[in-house]
Amino acid sequence: MTDGLPMAVPARDLPARVRIHEVGARDGLQNERTVVPTEIKAEFIHRLAGAGLTTIEATSFVHPKWVPQLADAEALFPMLDGVEADLPVLVPNARGLDRAIALGARRVAVFGSATESFSKANLNRTVDESLAMFEPVVSRARDNRMHVRGYLSMCFGDPWEGPVPVHQVVRVARALRDMGCDELSLGDTIGVATPGHVRTLLTELNEAGVPTSALGVHFHDTYGQALANTLAALQHGVTTVDASAGGLGGCPYARSATGNLATEDLVWMLNGLGVETGVDLGLLTATSVWLAERLGRPSPSRTVRALSHKE
Template sequence: MSLPAVHRDPTLPERVTIYEVGARDGLQNESALVPLETKLEFVQRLTAAGLPIVEATSFVHPKWVPQLADAADLVSRLDLRGATPYPVLVPNERGLDRALEAGVTHVAVFASATETFAAKNLNSTYETQFAMFEPVVRRAVDAGVQVRAYLSMCFGDPWEGEVAVDRVVTAGKRLLEMGAYELSLGDTIGVGTAHHVEVLLDAYAEAGVGTDRLAMHFHDTYGQALANAYAALRRGVTTFDASAGGLGGCPYAKSATGNLATEDLVWMLDGLGVAHGVDLPALAETSVWMAQQLGRPSPSAVVRALTTG
């Protein structure tokens, strides 16, 4: 299996953390139910490939995301006290209750930078979502559980169009001030471009939020995810969300296609000489295996290049 030539750029971070979201964000939009044993093997394979964080599932009501109705059963099969954290998404206090009962050590909340998506995804308003999340974050932190905050629609919204940078900064700061240790900025429908990423990160810096508190979550709808990741890397971001094989989407935003493929990100990082700890051949094999389970080829360009011909 070929690997890229390494040409280290000394201006870039020496190491990054890849926050693997394939098992949750990657599978949540699949129409055909994926068996529990397949999900479990997927998580275990991702862990064995060296992914340092593997988001496992979401404690959302099965009515809203039927694919993740087996969340408690999946979590019960994972080693929650091992070296690899397995965060779960919690949409509200009931979801947090279920997560705490399951013994998880990391949770995530998912907010919106726009009014319309808050209504469609959270059945809330932009403002009341913060009131909903405040007790979730507080109770989790009080229980010794780390809380990550996702902020969606940071670059554009399919109903509202471009989202003002200052609105994204204000919303993100509110989540961090609640007690989230990290804020993941999501390009949910993949409309962001490289300089837009730089402008947003610069605005956060001006507001007193450094890249050590930020992660980036890119979708590849318009083929910009990897370029956007590179722009963020050059601004000093060291945590990137990615999905093995490029799986993913959002059930409440139909224009949100697959996530940045973990393999594509790893290939770029390898060529730049930026450490990440992931075994690319093992990861590509895992994505090929999962694609076979789903009955279609992997969307990842690197997976296709490494495993065909």
């Protein structure tokens, strides 16, 4: 393996530093066909923190019936003591929040949708019904001085409804913000966004009173647009980008969704642009190679393959 890095040519119109919100241990592993042993998940998270990632989404407190791959949340979370990183967890409802509070989690996330079809497929509720379910969860989390993230999926396109009107996304984003979410993650769940669409959505969110500082982006690479879309978001001033080590993950409720933006591919681009991340690309690549060996298949990340000399 080489510690190769791109030549850094800083760009003037970008943030000096980007915080990577690592989702591989939750969003990535929940899509595995077979259950990954808890010990492997714990070591994966420890390794990610050792590579310099400061926000690592650890698990989800969803009912095991719906996501059996994450049924070990109670066993996993205590194994992460000593990890020097923020460890947010997904809480779908009040019961999930109870479980997170009992284990001492300090950062939680709710997962909503900008479209009716996906909301019904994922939550068995309309968009407004899901918002009503989230409101007491967010309120109680805030009462417990927890940081709350609101995921908003299908922000650009929906496999059942097609292109999603920008005003529709803005309405739901504004509702999540108004109920108390500290941060919103805008999800391109099926990977259909393009840079102009990204800039338009971000601009209209700002005009609706949602500041750029409260926004993160979550792109999938279905059509090879994830890095281009990320760059458009950075040029707008976004400083939080979701990514998944090794490009793990997709979405179990949207079959057309392929993998998340690979963290290594993101770090390679940001290194070349002179944007700080605090991430050691060599250690991160080694971590993804290590996990890929345990999953029994090569990493889909182009950067991992290039740096590890595997095709």
